[in-house]
Amino acid sequence: MNLLAAAPGKRYVIVRIRDEAVRRQAECLGMGEGEDVYCVARQRNGPVILGRNGQMVAVGAETARKIQITLWRPPRG
Amino acid sequence: MAPAKRIVLAGNPNVGKSVVFHFLTRKYAEVSNYPGTTVEVSRGRWQCHEVADTPGVYGLNCANDEERLAREIIDKAEIIVNVVDATRLRRDLFLTLQLLDLGKPMLVVVNMMDEARRSGRVPDLARLEAELGVPVLPAAAVRGEGMSELARELARLCRNPPRRSGGASPGSPGRRQRANAISAAVTGLSDGNTELSAADRWLTRPVTGLMTAAAVLAAIWWVLGGLVAGKLVGFTEGIVMNRWVIPPLTRALNVLLPRGGLLAHVLAGELGVLTMALAYGLGLLLPLVFSFYLLLAVLEDSGYLPRLAVLLDNTFRPMGLNGKAVIPLILGFGCVTMAVISTRIMSSRRERIILAFLLGLAVPCSAQTGLIAMMLVPMGLGWLALYGGILLGIFLAAGVLLHRIMPGEPEGLFLELPRLRLPRPGNVLRKSWAKARAFVQDALPLFVLGAVLVSVLDYFHVLEQLEQVMAPITAGWLKLPPQVVCAFIMGIIRRDFGAAGLLALGLAGSQLFVALVTITLFVPCIATLLVLVKEHGAAIAAAVWLVSIITAVAVGGILAAIL
Numbered sequence: 001m002n003l004l005a006a007a008p009g010k011r012y013v014i015v016r017i018r019d020e021a022v023r024r025q026a027e028c029l030g031m032g033e034g035e036d037v038y039c040v041a042r043q044r045n046g047p048v049i050l051g052r053n054g055q056m057v058a059v060g061a062e063t064a065r066k067i068q069i070t071l072w073r074p075p076r077g
Numbered sequence: 078m079a080p081a082k083r084i085v086l087a088g089n090p091n092v093g094k095s096v097v098f099h100f101l102t103r104k105y106a107e108v109s110n111y112p113g114t115t116v117e118v119s120r121g122r123w124q125c126h127e128v129a130d131t132p133g134v135y136g137l138n139c140a141n142d143e144e145r146l147a148r149e150i151i152d153k154a155e156i157i158v159n160v161v162d163a164t165r166l167r168r169d170l171f172l173t174l175q176l177l178d179l180g181k182p183m184l185v186v187v188n189m190m191d192e193a194r195r196s197g198r199v200p201d202l203a204r205l206e207a208e209l210g211v212p213v214l215p216a217a218a219v220r221g222e223g224m225s226e227l228a229r230e231l232a233r234l235c236r237n238p239p240r241r242s243g244g245a246s247p248g249s250p251g252r253r254q255r256a257n258a259i260s261a262a263v264t265g266l267s268d269g270n271t272e273l274s275a276a277d278r279w280l281t282r283p284v285t286g287l288m289t290a291a292a293v294l295a296a297i298w299w300v301l302g303g304l305v306a307g308k309l310v311g312f313t314e315g316i317v318m319n320r321w322v323i324p325p326l327t328r329a330l331n332v333l334l335p336r337g338g339l340l341a342h343v344l345a346g347e348l349g350v351l352t353m354a355l356a357y358g359l360g361l362l363l364p365l366v367f368s369f370y371l372l373l374a375v376l377e378d379s380g381y382l383p384r385l386a387v388l389l390d391n392t393f394r395p396m397g398l399n400g401k402a403v404i405p406l407i408l409g410f411g412c413v414t415m416a417v418i419s420t421r422i423m424s425s426r427r428e429r430i431i432l433a434f435l436l437g438l439a440v441p442c443s444a445q446t447g448l449i450a451m452m453l454v455p456m457g458l459g460w461l462a463l464y465g466g467i468l469l470g471i472f473l474a475a476g477v478l479l480h481r482i483m484p485g486e487p488e489g490l491f492l493e494l495p496r497l498r499l500p501r502p503g504n505v506l507r508k509s510w511a512k513a514r515a516f517v518q519d520a521l522p523l524f525v526l527g528a529v530l531v532s533v534l535d536y537f538h539v540l541e542q543l544e545q546v547m548a549p550i551t552a553g554w555l556k557l558p559p560q561v562v563c564a565f566i567m568g569i570i571r572r573d574f575g576a577a578g579l580l581a582l583g584l585a586g587s588q589l590f591v592a593l594v595t596i597t598l599f600v601p602c603i604a605t606l607l608v609l610v611k612e613h614g615a616a617i618a619a620a621v622w623l624v625s626i627i628t629a630v631a632v633g634g635i636l637a638a639i640l
């Protein structure tokens with residue numbers, strides 16, 4: 001699924017970011033590929049707000065469509 | 078005495094670098110609560126050393142102009158002061174590790190300790206120092222906390238800079254993992270959920286967000302239109318200037334200078350220096366401009382602007398822009414020239430050029446708005462709404478058109494939201510004061526120069542000839558009295574000056590309305606033009622200039638025909 005389908009309050013893992021510039025910036029920010037983030041809020045067709053430890057990043061719809069996520073699962077054991 | 082060193086302040090956006098810079102150098106640096114406040118390197122002195130404040134960057138990959146610029150300055154520096162946010166270590170340590178790998182003497186200032194304490198999560202700085210291997214100092218720069226320790230440590234570093242060896246290249250993998258691990262060890266937390274505060278929910282949801290935006294606009298209008306334009310300006314222009322200052326000066330000039338002479342005309346004439354510079358420039362515009370900057374500073378320091386960017390992101394998409402564009406646009410209602418520089422927060426050149434066009438064409442600056450409102454408001458709400466509607470329509474149309482014709486793709490929004498903060502009165506005042514002073518320094522000489530120019534042209538009857546030459550456009554097409562040529566000449570120098578020229582003409586009704594719309598759309602100030610040339614080259618600047626004239630005259634003429 002892509003980020004536009006994220007539900008507020010849920011925790012996700014970022015799988016892939018299909019935009020070179022955004023991927024780099026997301027990595028710097030600590031929200032790059034392989035990291036887990038919370039969907040904090042989402043407007044209909046609008047920006048999604050990602051959060052982690054109080055940090056918040058707003059991602060526009062166009063960019064959100066280029067970000068692949070899956071639901072986060074707690075590590076076993 | 079240690080030899081002079083080059084010190085650079087580097088760090089993520091919005092961590093307080095400029096506050097630290099101001100503390101060290103005592104030089105004014107703009108401080109606001111949104112990422113991307115500092116867009117140009119500014120330099121100052123601390124003891125015998127040179128200190129540079131850089132635009133905030135998230136990394137050293139040189140992914141955009143800001144990062145390239147910061148990288149260049151960092152490469153030239155001999156000592157790095159890395160400012161980080163105590164509550165955002167996970168994010169900030171990535172850049173810290175990149176900086177460490179440059180192998181330069183460095184120290185880390187962990188700023189915002191006050192907010193870390195308030196949230197009950199104070200990082201373990203001894204541990205951080207052990208992990209990083211460079212001095213780590215706690216600070217709360219806005220309260221001056223930790224600043225004397227910083228100065229002491231910095232002095233020590235300048236006296237005998239330790240030798241450090243460089244590490245991996247900035248692009249090397251594994252740095253993110255290392256930053257995460259250090260941050261988890263130091264803060265004891267790695268996966269905290271973030272919930273939107275009630276205020277944030279309110280500000281970023283469409284219905285409540287738009288309601289708040291409307292309320293903010295209404296409040297600004299009430300303060301500026303009601304209190305400042307109505308009461309304060311009545312005093313500063315009506316009483317101080319027009320009763321206390323100008324009449325005695327005029328009387329004195331009449332005694333000293335021959336009546337009807339050139340000098341009397343230039344100084345005390347209808348469009349002379351006294352009226353233009355003193356009554357309009359200082360009496361009328363300065364209070365308006367200063368008050369607007371006060372309100373703007375409150376918005377900037379609260380962290381409201383990035384929320385507005387989230388709210389309006391989709392609105393800007395048809396124009397090839399993203400929500401971040403709202404920041405330079407709002408700054409443009411203060412001063413278009415400064416706003417053109419601040420378009421650097423947009424990540425692509427394409428967006429910067431679209432914004433430069435829109436700013437030059439359809440965004441009136443505070444001084445111009447003030448004067449226009451003085452003429453427009455007495456005409457009634459209907460005219461006011463029509464004026465706003467026309468400007469908004471042209472703004473949107475121009476944006477959509479530019480997006481169509483410019484090559485390239487739009488960039489999506491990817492914007493960090495700073496914490497909402499209560500604006501600090503000291504900073505609000507200092508910032509408005511600095512901007513108002515810049516207004517007086519930039520505008521007043523031009524007002525004097527413009528008044529001299531126009532009065533001289535008038536005295537030698539050149540103005541009359543110009544009026545005749547331009548009559549087909551002014552009288553024929555725009556259906557205005559030929560004397561408006563004078564206002565437009567003044568408008569070429571500065572937009573607000575042009576509006577002041579209209580005020581002096583005393584038009585009324587639909588003629589006044591046509592003139593006001595035309596002068597609003599008319600060319601940007603000379604200062605803006607120079608900045609445009611510097612940022613985007615002469616071709617773009619010339620295009621903005623010509624398109625403004627053509628649009629202004631075309632729209633004015635169409636209005637004149639309809640009304």
Ligand SMILES: Nc1nc2c(ncn2[C@@H]2O[C@H](COP(=O)(O)OP(=O)(O)OP(=O)(O)O)[C@@H](O)[C@H]2O)c(=O)[nH]1
Nearest residue numbers: 090091092093094095096109113114115133217218
């Ligand atoms: N509570 C608190 N706020 C701070 C502190 N230091 C800075 N701030 C606030 O943080 C915001 C950003 O400060 P700036 O100095 O503009 O940050 P900067 O790093 O220069 O930001 P850019 O120029 O955008 O890269 C402002 O609203 C400051 O008032 C601090 O120690 N404590």
Ligand SMILES: [Mg+2]
Nearest residue numbers: 094095114115
């Ligand atoms: Mg700054």
